[in-house]
Amino acid sequence: MSKPEAIKEASMEMQKQMIARNYDAITSKHETGRKVSSTFVPGNLNELLMCFDIVNNLPEINAIQAGMRKASGGYIMEAEKTGHSEDVCTYVKCDIGQMTKGNIAPNGKPYPNPDVLMLSYTGCYTFMKWFELLREEYKCPTLMLHVPYEGDGHSTQNMRDYIVKQLKEVVIPGLEQVSGVKFDIDRLRQYLRASAKAEDDLVWCLEQGKKKPSPIDAYFGGVYYIGPIFTAFRGTEDAVKYYEMLRAEVQGRIENHQGPLTPEGTYFNDQKYRLIVEGPPNWTNFREFWKMFYDEGAIVVASSYTKVGGLYDRGFRHDPDNPLESLADYCLGCYTNLNLPTRVDLLAEYVEEYEADGLLINSIKSCNSFSAGQLMIMKEVERKTGRPGAFIETDLVDPRYFSAANVKNRLESYFQMIEQKRRGGGSKTVAA
Amino acid sequence: MRCFIGIDLGSTTTKAVVMDENLQILGRGITNSRSNYDTAAAVSKQEALIDTRLTLFRRGLAAVPEVAGKVDDIIADLERNFRHVQFLEQLDDLERTCVTNIKGPRFAGRERAVIEALEGTFSRLRESSAAQYAPGVKRKSDFFRDLAGAEFMSHGEAVCKEANLGFDLILNVYDKSIIEVENRPPAGDMEGKFVRALEKGTMTGSSILKPVQAALAIPLEETYVVGTGYGRVRLPFPKEHIRSEILCHGLGAHMMYPETRTVLDIGGQDTKGIQVDPVGIVENFQMNDRCAAGCGRYLGYIADEMNMGLHELGPLAMKSNKSVRINSTCTVFAGAELRDRLALGEKREDILAGLHRAIILRAMSILSRAGGVKDQFTFTGGVAKNEAAVRELRKLIKENYGDVQINIDPDSIYTGALGGATFAVRAVVN
Numbered sequence: 001m002s003k004p005e006a007i008k009e010a011s012m013e014m015q016k017q018m019i020a021r022n023y024d025a026i027t028s029k030h031e032t033g034r035k036v037s038s039t040f041v042p043g044n045l046n047e048l049l050m051c052f053d054i055v056n057n058l059p060e061i062n063a064i065q066a067g068m069r070k071a072s073g074g075y076i077m078e079a080e081k082t083g084h085s086e087d088v089c090t091y092v093k094c095d096i097g098q099m100t101k102g103n104i105a106p107n108g109k110p111y112p113n114p115d116v117l118m119l120s121y122t123g124c125y126t127f128m129k130w131f132e133l134l135r136e137e138y139k140c141p142t143l144m145l146h147v148p149y150e151g152d153g154h155s156t157q158n159m160r161d162y163i164v165k166q167l168k169e170v171v172i173p174g175l176e177q178v179s180g181v182k183f184d185i186d187r188l189r190q191y192l193r194a195s196a197k198a199e200d201d202l203v204w205c206l207e208q209g210k211k212k213p214s215p216i217d218a219y220f221g222g223v224y225y226i227g228p229i230f231t232a233f234r235g236t237e238d239a240v241k242y243y244e245m246l247r248a249e250v251q252g253r254i255e256n257h258q259g260p261l262t263p264e265g266t267y268f269n270d271q272k273y274r275l276i277v278e279g280p281p282n283w284t285n286f287r288e289f290w291k292m293f294y295d296e297g298a299i300v301v302a303s304s305y306t307k308v309g310g311l312y313d314r315g316f317r318h319d320p321d322n323p324l325e326s327l328a329d330y331c332l333g334c335y336t337n338l339n340l341p342t343r344v345d346l347l348a349e350y351v352e353e354y355e356a357d358g359l360l361i362n363s364i365k366s367c368n369s370f371s372a373g374q375l376m377i378m379k380e381v382e383r384k385t386g387r388p389g390a391f392i393e394t395d396l397v398d399p400r401y402f403s404a405a406n407v408k409n410r411l412e413s414y415f416q417m418i419e420q421k422r423r424g425g426g427s428k429t430v431a432a
Numbered sequence: 433m434r435c436f437i438g439i440d441l442g443s444t445t446t447k448a449v450v451m452d453e454n455l456q457i458l459g460r461g462i463t464n465s466r467s468n469y470d471t472a473a474a475v476s477k478q479e480a481l482i483d484t485r486l487t488l489f490r491r492g493l494a495a496v497p498e499v500a501g502k503v504d505d506i507i508a509d510l511e512r513n514f515r516h517v518q519f520l521e522q523l524d525d526l527e528r529t530c531v532t533n534i535k536g537p538r539f540a541g542r543e544r545a546v547i548e549a550l551e552g553t554f555s556r557l558r559e560s561s562a563a564q565y566a567p568g569v570k571r572k573s574d575f576f577r578d579l580a581g582a583e584f585m586s587h588g589e590a591v592c593k594e595a596n597l598g599f600d601l602i603l604n605v606y607d608k609s610i611i612e613v614e615n616r617p618p619a620g621d622m623e624g625k626f627v628r629a630l631e632k633g634t635m636t637g638s639s640i641l642k643p644v645q646a647a648l649a650i651p652l653e654e655t656y657v658v659g660t661g662y663g664r665v666r667l668p669f670p671k672e673h674i675r676s677e678i679l680c681h682g683l684g685a686h687m688m689y690p691e692t693r694t695v696l697d698i699g700g701q702d703t704k705g706i707q708v709d710p711v712g713i714v715e716n717f718q719m720n721d722r723c724a725a726g727c728g729r730y731l732g733y734i735a736d737e738m739n740m741g742l743h744e745l746g747p748l749a750m751k752s753n754k755s756v757r758i759n760s761t762c763t764v765f766a767g768a769e770l771r772d773r774l775a776l777g778e779k780r781e782d783i784l785a786g787l788h789r790a791i792i793l794r795a796m797s798i799l800s801r802a803g804g805v806k807d808q809f810t811f812t813g814g815v816a817k818n819e820a821a822v823r824e825l826r827k828l829i830k831e832n833y834g835d836v837q838i839n840i841d842p843d844s845i846y847t848g849a850l851g852g853a854t855f856a857v858r859a860v861v862n
Contacts, residue, residue: 375801391801410719416675416676417678420679421713
């Protein structure tokens with residue numbers, strides 16, 4: 001039985017078209033002569049790539065697309081056949097498996113080989129290993145921007161200088177060589193100006209989660225809201241327009257006291273539980289997973305996943321006046337590059353600021369950079385806020401690790417627990 | 433009287449508890465979950481209501497001086513006769529169902545003979561049932577299928593042989609019919625059956641009759657029913673009548689031991705570590721995920737591997753003085769380790785002791801993830817009945833958390849249903 005088509009907002013349709021156009025730009029590189037880079041979401045240098053007319057292809061996003069289209073399971077098994085173990089990041093295996101199955105993009109055309117692997121590594125060592133594998137396959141240049149980990153909870157001037165130096169000495173010359181285009185810093189400034197504008201609107205939207213009812217879902221809806229800024233569109237006029245449209249939609253819902261639109265086409269107004277969610281969502285059963293929340297009246301008012309491509313809500317903006325420095329700050333400040341105490345503080349602040357009932361952690365089986373330390377995070381946030389946390393476990397794109405009955409059971413238990421606690425535990429009872 | 437009912441639909445068994453508005457337990461009922469949760473819920477609820485009637489009889493008889501000291505016997509007699517009446521009723525249903533299932537080409541021209549054979553078989557079944565329900569006889573099972581099945585085979589074969597008819601014909605209709613009967617919710621009129629049971633009984637007399645009839649006259653009103661357990665979504669209840677089993681287990685444990693702060697439940701397919709507050713509300717919980725190693729089924733698997741009954745494992749492991757280390761936390765791999773140890777000449781009891789320890793080590797890990805063990809600690813679920821598991825648990829709790837009071841209730845299988853019933857009372861009374 002096929003599921004009914006998901007009902008979408010106009011902004012979602014617009015984003016879909018933007019993504020489709022980008023896939024077309026990637027797959028038509030031989031006709032257009034444009035160069036293609038592969039790069040990652042956290043700490044990506046989209047504006048810089050645009051300065052060289054390079055089209056941005058993001059293997060993580062391709063894996064998510066495959067997950068949502070139910071193709072990832074087959075790809076992962078292909079990768080396992082070639083020797084990638086069960087514990088390896090499933091984004092990696094999905095990407096590798098897809099390559100062995102013809103490497104077909106969502107538009108039905110084959111992905112061309114990239115011209116450059118732009119590894120702006122931020123907080124995840126797997127990224128490095130992933131591109132090592134791709135480098136073997138594609139035999140193309142790899143540009144690595146090393147971003148120091150914020151182990152002490154903050155960045156330093158040294159770290160910033162180190163990144164800027166790499167940009168000047170390695171990344172920019174490398175991209176000039178690959179593309180044949182001369183770097184023009186004013187062009188970068190122009191893109192960064194557009195980025196900052198879109199970022200303002202994104203932050204405004206995300207912060208509306210503080211309202212009751214919340215006009216947004218900062219996790220299941222949030223993954224759409226962050227789409228353009230986190231991927232190939234930051235710095236584009238399309239992204240600026242997208243966020244204006246998104247902002248107008250959110251504003252409209254606020255005026256009508258409406259919650260976000262669910263895929264079933266109804267506005268989720270009856271919000272009983274307000275949650276902060278830590279960790280990426282599951283993509284293979286995305287709608288089923290979402291339904292488990294709105295069916296029970298649970299809305300996500302803020303999440304950490306919507307910060308993996310930048311902590312804009314904490315004040316960071318791309319800055320046309322300090323272009324390379326702001327790229328450095330951006331890379332340093334992505335959520336995945338933060339240490340555990342900083343993550344704890346951030347999540348605890350969200351619980352307070354968004355008046356949430358508690359923190360829910362969706363721990364990802366195959367993502368060590370996210371999952372390590374999450375139980376500690378939960379306990380610390382509970383201790384700091386006095387509000388109960390809960391822990392569920394799924395995976396990114398491996399359908400074998402989504403156990404609907406288990407997840408539902410835990411979610412329902414958590415929601416009922418919140419409900420009971422609100423009532424002060426009912427009345428005191430005596431043992432029978 | 434107002435009755436508050438909790439039903440816990442587990443993967444293996446379905447349990448029900450009936451409570452009054454003062455949170456006193458009136459009755460408990462249990463049945464196998466089959467693959468039909470609706471029937472399992474109806475059967476367990478009816479069983480709990482039957483048990484409730486027995487409680488009411490007991491209360492009524494307690495006030496009768498003439499029967500002092502004999503109440504247990506009277507209740508046992510009444511229950512036995514009630515079960516017999518109930519068995520005969522289901523037997524009638526089975527016979528009627530068998531007759532309607534005589535269909536298809538294989539019966540062509542032989543319908544009459546098959547009906548007669550069935551009549552003969554069921555008539556003998558009815559006669560022999562009296563012996564099954566005679567005083568002092570221990571029945572092999574409480575489930576109709578088991579009791580009727582064995583007798584049907586022996587009588588049916590004899591009847592068919594005498595009539596020179598193939599036994600396979602009536603066996604065929606029996607097989608089709610027993611499933612239908614088993615999945616049919618039990619017929620009502622519990623009171624009428626008790627009256628008939630009373631008439632059958634040897635211990636009649638006005639001193640008994642009056643209080644029993646008075647207790648029977650009390651209407652049992654199903655004021656509020658709460659469902660829990662894995663099958664809970666199948667219950668024909670509105671959403672607010674359904675509670676997660678984690679909450680029900682927490683509250684149930686609190687009802688049994690009000691000072692409980694940590695609960696460990698090891699059931700058939702999951703292990704739960706739960707922290708509860710002073711009023712029995714869950715504060716935190718952790719469960720096993722993706723893998724059921726370390727749950728009750730693990731022991732079931734090991735029992736099969738060793739060709740033993742599930743209930744024999746604990747006692748055998750208790751004979752061990754030395755525990756063999758079993759490293760695998762995977763059920764299937766544990767089977768492989770087990771054969772390996774046997775081949776190395778280790779004793780069965782020592783290996784079993786190691787396996788019990790492996791289960792409890794898994795549980796300890798879940799407990800630590802859930803925030804550790806606080807005083808008092810209550811252990812529930814089927815595995816709490818296993819003395820070897822309990823021994824390992826006591827040891828490990830002591831090593832890791834020091835002196836903690838460990839509570840294990842013999843009725844712990846009803847913990848979830850008890851919590852459900854308590855939620856039902858709270859929903860209405862408070």
